[in-house]
Amino acid sequence: MSSAGSAFAQLHQHLHQTRLLGSISSALYYDQNTVMPAAGASWRGEQLALLAGQLHERQSSAEYAELVAAAESELDAEVSPERRRNLQLLRLELERQRCLDPALVSALAKAQSRGNAVWQDARKRNDFSAFAPALQELIALRRQQASQLAAAEPVPRSSWEILAQPFEPDISKTRLAELFGPLKDELPAMLDQVRAIGSTQPPAIDLPEALQEQLCGDLLDSWGYDPARCQRSRSAHPFSCTVGPQDFRITTRVVPGQPLSAFLATAHEWGHSLYEQGLPRTDDHYFPWPLGEATSMGVHESQSLFWECRVARSRAFAERWHPRFCSALGSDPWSGALGFWRALNPLRPGLIRVEADELSYCLHIVLRFELELALLEQEMPVEELPQQWNQRMQDLLGIQPQTDSEGCLQDIHWAEGLMGYFPSYALGHLISAQLSETFEQTNGSIQAMISAGDEFQLQAWLGQNVWPLGRSINAEELVKKVTGRPLSAQSFLTYLRTKVAELQ
Numbered sequence: 001m002s003s004a005g006s007a008f009a010q011l012h013q014h015l016h017q018t019r020l021l022g023s024i025s026s027a028l029y030y031d032q033n034t035v036m037p038a039a040g041a042s043w044r045g046e047q048l049a050l051l052a053g054q055l056h057e058r059q060s061s062a063e064y065a066e067l068v069a070a071a072e073s074e075l076d077a078e079v080s081p082e083r084r085r086n087l088q089l090l091r092l093e094l095e096r097q098r099c100l101d102p103a104l105v106s107a108l109a110k111a112q113s114r115g116n117a118v119w120q121d122a123r124k125r126n127d128f129s130a131f132a133p134a135l136q137e138l139i140a141l142r143r144q145q146a147s148q149l150a151a152a153e154p155v156p157r158s159s160w161e162i163l164a165q166p167f168e169p170d171i172s173k174t175r176l177a178e179l180f181g182p183l184k185d186e187l188p189a190m191l192d193q194v195r196a197i198g199s200t201q202p203p204a205i206d207l208p209e210a211l212q213e214q215l216c217g218d219l220l221d222s223w224g225y226d227p228a229r230c231q232r233s234r235s236a237h238p239f240s241c242t243v244g245p246q247d248f249r250i251t252t253r254v255v256p257g258q259p260l261s262a263f264l265a266t267a268h269e270w271g272h273s274l275y276e277q278g279l280p281r282t283d284d285h286y287f288p289w290p291l292g293e294a295t296s297m298g299v300h301e302s303q304s305l306f307w308e309c310r311v312a313r314s315r316a317f318a319e320r321w322h323p324r325f326c327s328a329l330g331s332d333p334w335s336g337a338l339g340f341w342r343a344l345n346p347l348r349p350g351l352i353r354v355e356a357d358e359l360s361y362c363l364h365i366v367l368r369f370e371l372e373l374a375l376l377e378q379e380m381p382v383e384e385l386p387q388q389w390n391q392r393m394q395d396l397l398g399i400q401p402q403t404d405s406e407g408c409l410q411d412i413h414w415a416e417g418l419m420g421y422f423p424s425y426a427l428g429h430l431i432s433a434q435l436s437e438t439f440e441q442t443n444g445s446i447q448a449m450i451s452a453g454d455e456f457q458l459q460a461w462l463g464q465n466v467w468p469l470g471r472s473i474n475a476e477e478l479v480k481k482v483t484g485r486p487l488s489a490q491s492f493l494t495y496l497r498t499k500v501a502e503l504q
Contacts, residue, residue, distance in 0.1 A: 007070030008083070011090075012284065014067055018058045019288040023244050025051045030241045030249050034233040038117070045113030052109035053102060060097035068094055082285035085472060089290035095152040100145065108141050112416045119415030120236060128386050128404040131415070136382045138417035139375055146376075160376050164420030167297040168427065169474045176369065176423055179430060182489040183362045188396065190359055190500060194347045195398075197504050203333045203343075207259035211328055216252060216266040218324070219312075223270060223455060230273065237412045238265040238354065240272035240304075245281050248273045260344055261355060264308055271307030274459065275300055278467030286470065296475040297421065301428020302435060303462065309358055309429075310436050311458070315341045315502070316450035347503055349397040351406045358429070359496060363396045365426035368411070372419050431479055433492035435466065438483040 025048060032044050058064060072087055115134040122131035146159035153162060157172070164171050217225075220232065235251035242248055250269035255261040279292055286292035294300050311317055318341035325340065326332040334340040349360040356364050371388060374380035380388065389408040390400045401407035413421050439461055440446055449457050465482050479487040 007067060007074055011067045011071045012288070014058070014064060015288040018055065021051060021055050021058065023247075025055070026241055026243050030233075030243065030251075032113075032116070033235040033237070033239070034251060038120075041113065041117035045110050045117075048113050049106045049109035053106045056097060056100065056102055056105040059093065060100065065094060065098070080285070082291060082472075086285065086289040086291055089471060092152075092154070093290075096149055099148045099150075099152045101148060104141065104144055104148065108138075108145065108417060111137050111141055115415040115417065116412065119409065119412065123236075123405050123409045126403045126405040126409070128409055131409060132382050132385075135385075135414055138414070139382065139419075142417055142419050143376065158377060160373055160420060163376070164423070167418075167421050167424050169296055170476070171423070173373070179487065179489055180362075180366055180369070180423075180426065182493060183426070184366055184396075186493055187359065187363055187496075188398075190496065191349055191398065194359065194500060194504075203335075203339075205259045205329075205333045205343075207329065209254050212254055212259065212262045215325065215328060216262055219263060219266055220270060223274075223307075224459070225270070229277070232266070238269050240269045240276065242273075242276045245287060248276055255355070258355060264312055264344070265354070267312035268304045268308040271304035272300060274307070274462075275303040275467055278463045280468050280470050291470045291472055293471050295469060295471055295473065295478050296427075297424035298427030298431055298475045299466070299478060301425050302431035303428075303466070305428045305432045306436065306458075306462070310432065310446060311450060311455060313344050313358070314447060314450055316447040318344055320451065320453065342503060345499070345503055347500065349399050351393075351399060351401045352410055353425075359500065360397055362426040362429055362492075365422050367392045367396055368422040369426075372422065376419055427475065427487075430487055430489055430492045431475065433495045434479055434483050434485075434487060435462075436495070437491045 028044060028047055028051070032041075036044060068087065068090055072091070075084060075087065111134070115131075115138050118134045119131055122128065142163055143159060146162040149162050150157070153165075157165070161172055216232070220230075225232075229246050230248045230250070233249065233251050234253055236253065238250075238252050240248075240250045250266070250273050252262050252265045252269060275294065279286075279294060281287040281292045319337045322332075322334070322337040322340040326334075334343055346357055347359055348357065349363075350356050353361070353364040353368075367389070370392065371380075371385065374388065375382065375385070385408050386404050393407070394400050436446060439458070443457070443461060446458065449455065466478070469478055469481070473481065476487050479485075
């Protein structure tokens with residue numbers, strides 16, 4: 001690292017302090033969603049707004065801009081590519097932050113906290129009308145944000161595309177249409193095929209909550225959970241949260257009538273956490289610099305979906321864990337490992353995204369993506385959202401929710417103004433499939449490794465080929481680098497065709 005008085009060293013210290021503030025915000029968010037009493041929402045909103053304002057000031061002030069410029073002036077032909085990339089990413093984010101009105105930043109933080117609280121209550125009471133004003137406010141604020149950010153974008157982008165950049169750098173609506181087109185074309189037909197054949201209903205099982213918690217803990221222990229660095233709690237919506245370089249949190253939830261939901265959610269969120277734990281943070285180029293951050297949310301989702309779908313939902317995994325479930329329960333309601341595997345992989349479209357099977361999941365995302373575009377860019381009134389949601393659900397998946405709580409109120413994302421986030425979930429499926437295919441071409445069957453209880457070999461490969469890349473490249477560049485070909489939907493569709501055939 002440069003001498004203590006260099007601009008680069010001073011910038012490093014500034015970023016370290018910024019990270020500390022950001023981690024306080026993350027800790028407050030985690031608390032809000034796990035143990036904070038509902039009456040604390042208003043004060044928590046003020047706390048988060050204060051921090052958001054301070055973070056914005058640190059990332060947009062004249063002093064910070066001078067630090068970045070001074071560090072850029074130290075660049076020469078001998079400088080490392082890592083330092084050059086870090087400064088490039090900082091410059092881009094600086095220009096974006098400087099475009100934002102501090103009053104808007106504060107208003108957004110308050111609206112997000114308020115939206116979260118209103119959504120939780122409206123969802124419990126199945127009352128979309130109670131949530132609609134909060135959603136309308138968040139959409140209006142996000143439109144203002146996109147308008148202000150437009151001047152900093154390196155290429156012309158629509159409002160939705162601008163808001164999507166923090167989650168999926170360089171993504172466009174055109175590229176998503178190319179990737180999602182094959183999914184819209186083929187997945188409904190595959191669903192019809194499954195309906196025509198008919199699928200066995202999983203047995204009704206009463207898996208006590210305490211037993212579900214125990215099995216989730218057993219799963220984490222078998223995958224390297226370290227209680228000195230990690231914590232698992234309960235929340236209304238499962239999520240992963242990194243509070244600090246050695247402080248990793250996940251949450252899960254027990255869903256009545258879904259005895260395997262918590263187990264699969266634990267696998268999913270632990271996949272997120274493994275990625276966070278594996279990001280490069282061990283030398284001066286990576287923490288607290290941008291290169292130590294996640295490549296994108298699509299890559300993040302590819303890691304969680306890898307552990308949920310390629311591992312925890314696999315037949316080999318079901319065969320290994322079936323005896324453990326039966327022993328804990330004292331019976332075998334699945335009538336063998338094959339029945340347990342089928343219970344882990346129900347092939348029928350459901351109403352809830354986080355409970356959806358692999359066949360219908362991406363159609364849930366297409367629905368949300370198209371509705372976001374309608375709300376943000378096509379002037380669709382918020383009041384029409386329930387009706388539009390139900391109609392599009394019928395068109396894509398052939399089912400309709402009976403209540404808004406299991407329809408347009410089910411996800412937390414819009415309650416926090418997270419427009420532009422949802423496509424990353426589907427991209428995660430595509431990336432996970434393509435990475436898995438590449439792994440098997442050079443390392444052999446993933447199923448064989450799972451049968452042998454050697455999931456750590458999978459971790460090692462991801463830890464060598466995916467996690468260390470951080471933000472050195474974007475998601476599509478990562479896929480091309482690791483797999484040798486551009487991202488497409490074909491690996492995912494091939495995987496689904498094979499799995500559907502085996503499950504019938």
